[in-house]
Amino acid sequence: MNNRQIAKRNMYQSAYDMCIKYESAYEHIPAFVEAVNELHDIIGVIDEEALRQTETTSKGVSQTKNELEAKMVQTAVTVANLIYRYAFKTKNNDLLVKTGINKNIFYHLPDVEAIATARSIAAEMNRLSSELEIYGVDEPLRNELEQAIADFQAALAQPRNAIVEKKQYTGNLAKAFAEADSVLYDGLDKLIVKFKTSAPAFYTDYKNARNLIVQSAHKKNGGKDVEEKINN
Secondary structure (H helix, E strand, O other): OOHHHHHHHHHHHHHHHHHHHOHHHHOOOHHHHHHHHHHHHHHHHHHHHHHHHHHOOOOOHHHHHHHHHHHHHHHHHHHHHHHHHHHHHHOOHHHHHHHOOOHHHHHOOOHHHHHHHHHHHHHHHHHOHHHHHHHOOOHHHHHHHHHHHHHHHHHHHHHHHHHHHHHHHHHHHHHHHHHHHHHHHHHHHHHHHHHHHHOHHHHHHHHHHOOEEEOOOOOOHHHOOEEEOOOO
16 A cells, blocks of 8 residues: 555544444444444455555565576586487587587576577477486486476566556555545545534544545655545
8 A cells, every 4th residue: 555545544444433432422323333334344345455465566586486497497407418418429419509508508598598498408308318318317307307497487477477466456455445435425424414513522533533644755745744634
């Protein structure tokens, strides 16, 4: 949530707290009770969506991606070196070129090209599986390389997925704030006028709770908070 949304959420809570404080004044009015309950429920929705929005982040994704990339590169280079030895012994120049790769070359490639290179090594590994057995390219190593490539490729999609999910929760949050505003503007703000004379303390405290205090940015408004009066 941004500063204004945090301030609005706090204002909703203050308005709700005032209603609960003076519950005896309106408990006999079903419409008012219903509006208070609606405000309570929508505050809960806002808190849930805000938590999801906060948790849906790429924090830690980069570290995981780097670890999986290192695993893929290490395994691919290991396999490439073993195939290179086979290519040298069999005088297969094309295969020597394909497998003459080291970690530095891998790390200078864009992610997509690094995966393509690793897959090219894996393809040769699988094509020559029987011939490469004597060089140490056994089934566990073949499986290890295939898995390392798949894991790294999956890690590349995580930040994109996080962005999509965060947009979804941000949209849900905006909808929840709109619903909360409606509960207040179209509900409680209209019903509260009944208590202006019969329960003036309730009326005054509610109106004060409806004032919105927005924390300003440090370089705006002299770094002071801004009070936005709610005119009803």
